[in-house]
Amino acid sequence: MLKKKITLKHIARELEVSISTVSKALKNSEEISRETKEKIQAFAKLYNYKPNNIAISLKNKRTKNIGVVIPDIVHHFFTTVVRGVEKYANTKGYNVIVCLSDESFDKEVINMELLANGSIDGFIMSLSSGTQKENDYNHLKEVTEQGIPLVLFDRITNEVECDKVIIDDAMGAYLATKKLIEQGRKRIGLITTHDYLSVSKARTTGYQKALKEFGVSEQQDLILKMPSMEMDGQLIENFIKNSKVDAILTVNEIFSIYGMQVAQDLGLKIPDDISFIGFTDGLLSKYANPSLTSIAQHGERMGEISAEMLIQKIESEEEEETYQTKILEPTLIERNSTIN
Amino acid sequence: MLKKKITLKHIARELEVSISTVSKALKNSEEISRETKEKIQAFAKLYNYKPNNIAISLKNKRTKNIGVVIPDIVHHFFTTVVRGVEKYANTKGYNVIVCLSDESFDKEVINMELLANGSIDGFIMSLSSGTQKENDYNHLKEVTEQGIPLVLFDRITNEVECDKVIIDDAMGAYLATKKLIEQGRKRIGLITTHDYLSVSKARTTGYQKALKEFGVSEQQDLILKMPSMEMDGQLIENFIKNSKVDAILTVNEIFSIYGMQVAQDLGLKIPDDISFIGFTDGLLSKYANPSLTSIAQHGERMGEISAEMLIQKIESEEEEETYQTKILEPTLIERNSTIN
DNA sequence: TATCAACACGAAATCGTTTTCGAAAGCTGG
DNA sequence: CCAGCTTTCGAAAACGATTTCGTGTTGATA
Numbered sequence A, B: 001m002l003k004k005k006i007t008l009k010h011i012a013r014e015l016e017v018s019i020s021t022v023s024k025a026l027k028n029s030e031e032i033s034r035e036t037k038e039k040i041q042a043f044a045k046l047y048n049y050k051p052n053n054i055a056i057s058l059k060n061k062r063t064k065n066i067g068v069v070i071p072d073i074v075h076h077f078f079t080t081v082v083r084g085v086e087k088y089a090n091t092k093g094y095n096v097i098v099c100l101s102d103e104s105f106d107k108e109v110i111n112m113e114l115l116a117n118g119s120i121d122g123f124i125m126s127l128s129s130g131t132q133k134e135n136d137y138n139h140l141k142e143v144t145e146q147g148i149p150l151v152l153f154d155r156i157t158n159e160v161e162c163d164k165v166i167i168d169d170a171m172g173a174y175l176a177t178k179k180l181i182e183q184g185r186k187r188i189g190l191i192t193t194h195d196y197l198s199v200s201k202a203r204t205t206g207y208q209k210a211l212k213e214f215g216v217s218e219q220q221d222l223i224l225k226m227p228s229m230e231m232d233g234q235l236i237e238n239f240i241k242n243s244k245v246d247a248i249l250t251v252n253e254i255f256s257i258y259g260m261q262v263a264q265d266l267g268l269k270i271p272d273d274i275s276f277i278g279f280t281d282g283l284l285s286k287y288a289n290p291s292l293t294s295i296a297q298h299g300e301r302m303g304e305i306s307a308e309m310l311i312q313k314i315e316s317e318e319e320e321e322t323y324q325t326k327i328l329e330p331t332l333i334e335r336n337s338t339i340n
Numbered sequence C: 001t002a003t004c005a006a007c008a009c010g011a012a013a014t015c016g017t018t019t020t021c022g023a024a025a026g027c028t029g030g
Numbered sequence D: 001c002c003a004g005c006t007t008t009c010g011a012a013a014a015c016g017a018t019t020t021c022g023t024g025t026t027g028a029t030a
Helices: A008-015 A019-026 A034-046 A053-060 A076-091 A105-116 A129-134 A138-145 A169-182 A198-213 A233-243 A253-265 A283-287 A299-315 B008-015 B019-026 B034-046 B053-060 B076-091 B105-116 B129-134 B138-145 B169-182 B198-213 B233-243 B253-265 B283-287 B299-315
Strands: A065-070 A095-100 A122-125 A150-153 A163-167 A188-192 A223-225 A247-250 A275-279 A293-296 A325-328 A331-333 B065-070 B095-100 B122-125 B150-153 B163-167 B188-192 B223-225 B247-250 B275-279 B293-296 B325-328 B331-333
Touching (some): A008 A034, A053 B053, A065 A105, A065 A299, A076 A095, A076 B095, A095 A105, A095 B076, A105 A122, A105 A129, A105 A138, A138 A150, A163 A169, A163 A299, A169 A188, A169 A198, A169 A293, A169 A331, A188 A233, A223 A233, A233 A253, A253 A283, A253 B283, A283 B283, A299 A325, B008 B019, B008 B034, B019 B034, B065 B105, B076 B095, B076 B299, B095 B105, B105 B138, B122 B299, B163 B169, B163 B299, B169 B198, B169 B247, B169 B275, B188 B253, B253 B275, B253 B283, B299 B325
Parallel strands (some): A065 A095, A065 A122, A188 A223, A188 A247, A275 A293, B150 B163, B163 B325, B188 B223, B247 B275, B275 B293
Antiparallel strands (some): A095 B095, B293 B331
C-alpha cells in the first residue's frame, strides 16, 4: 500500500528516455519536443512527481532553510519574533528550523555547529544569557567566516560583525521613566537583571538618563538587580516594602505583574499609590488586573526585518562586507497601571 | 578571509590518497593502517573538517529533521509542546522544523507538501481549525501512504490512521464541572468554540456528563459558542449579564480572563459570586488577578511523548502497521478564581 | 551531392558522502 | 620459488537532481 516517492530515474525508465530528457521536459525546456514533453509531464503529474529537496540542496548548495536560535520559546517576545521570521521566510520559500539554546552557552554552540554543516543557508539569533556571561563569541565568528549570513536580534554583541536588529532599549526606558516623572512620581524604582545582558544594560542607561535630564536625584538603592532570570518573589517584596518607591519600571512583564500583586497585597492602590511600567508588551500586560502600561518591542516586526535582511544577504551574489544595524522605535502602550 | 568548508575531496587531494581512504580513516576503519589514519585524522582536525549534512542525508535517505506543524506559535500551549518536542528530539540528534498553518487549511497543505519532499523524516502536528472545518485529511493520508511517520497531538481526527497524543479533554471538563458542583454552584456556564474542533467537542461532552451525573439540570442557554477563535468581548459580556451563571468553565484561558474582568466590572466578586475555571494552564492563569483555577494540559510532556513516538517509528526498521493513541490525564490546578 | 543549421535527445560530470568490490603489494610456508 | 594469505588502499556505484556538451537525424541550401 506504500506509494513511494517517484524519481526522475523511474520516469526515465518507464518512458524509455534519458534522465536528462525528463529533467528538461519537466522544466519545459525548449530543447525537448512538444510531444515528448507532454508525455513526460502527463506521466509526472499522474504519479505526482515532486523533486527531492535534498538532492536539489546538494546540487545548488542552497537548502532554503534558515536557522533560528533563541534562548527560550516559551517566552512571548521570542515567540512573536519567530512568527515574524516564519511569515516572511515563507513568502520567500524558506523554512524555519528552530533551535533552543535554553540560555546555555554550550547548547548554543552545539546547535549552531550542527546546523552550520549544510543544514541552513543563514542564521537569525538572539544570544543566550550564558553566552553573554561568558562573553565568548567564537562560534558566531566561525559561522560568519565560513560565509554563512547571520542576523542578530535583541540580545546582540559588538564583538561580531553582522547585521543586527534591535529596539532602542535606552529610548524605551527613557520614555517610560519620563512618563512617570511627568506624572509627578518622585521615587522611581527599576527592577532589572545583570548588566551582562545587553538589553538590561541599555534599559538601565535610558532610565538613568531620564532621571538626570529631569533633575530627579538618582538613588542607588532604587535599582534592584535580580540575580537570575527566574522570579524571586521575596526580593521584589522586600524591595517594594523598603524602598518606598511610588513607581517601578521593570525590564520584563513578569517582574511588573508580580510587583503589582505584592503592592496590592500591601494595600497599595495602583496607580494612585504606585505606578508600574514593564517592558515587553505581551499577553500578560494586556490581561493583567490592572492592565499593565508597557513598552512594546514589536517582536513580530523585528522577526520580519531580520528575515528580510538575512534572505537579502543569502540571495545577493556579491560578498558585501557591509553590515547594518536596524534600530526600531519602542512604543509606550498606556494602560491602567499608570495614571491616565 | 573566507574559510570555506573543507570536504573529503580536498583532504584526499592534499594528502594524495583516495576519497574512500579518507572517509574510512575518519571513521576509524580497520581497513586503514594506523599511520595513514593518524595522518588523515590530524589533517581533518586541523582544518576542522565536518561532514556535510545534506550529502549524508541524500545518501542515507535520512535527514534527522522532524517537521512540527502547528496552527499558531504565539499560543502558550503550542509553544510548550514545541519545547517538549525540541528537548527530546535534541537528545536524539534531531532538529525541529517549525511550520505555522495559521489555522488555515491551505497553508497546512502547502507546508506539509513542501516538507514531505525529503526535508523531514516525520511529522508532529496539530490540526488547523480550517482543516477541521473542511474535514479534509487527504494531505495527511498522502503523507502516511508515502511511509512518512506522523504523530497527531491535541487537535486530532479519527479519519487518519497514525499515532496520536491527547489529553483526556472530556475528563478535564468533567473534573472542573464536578469541582464547581461540589462547591455548590447551581448555574454553571460553558464558553466554548464550534464543535468542529475536536477538543471543544470533547470538553463539552465532559461538562454535560458531570451535569447529568450530579443531577444538575442542563440548560441549553448556559452554553456560549464563540463564533471564532478571536475574543469577542461583547458576547461574553452579554452572556454573563443575561445567563445569571454562578460559575463558568471556558475552553481556553483568554475567555476566562476576559470573563473575570467583565464580572468584576459588573461588581461581581470572584469567587464568591461567580467562579471561573479555564483550560490551558498558562502564564495568564498564574498571573491573572485573581489567579485562575485551570486545567493543565501538560503541553511539554505531550511534546516529549509525541517526539518519542515519532522517533521510535522513524528508527524502527519494520513497517509496523500498529498505531496507538496516548491519553494524558489533565490536572486541575486550583487557584483563587474558585473557592478554596 | 556535399554542407550546414536546426532539432531532439543522451552521456557524463557534478554536488559530498558511503560502501562494495577488487587489486596491488608484502609476507608466510611448503 | 611460487601458491596463497593478509594488509592496505583505490575505483566506482549509489543517493536524486541539474547542466554542459556532445551526437545523430532531418531538412534546406548552394
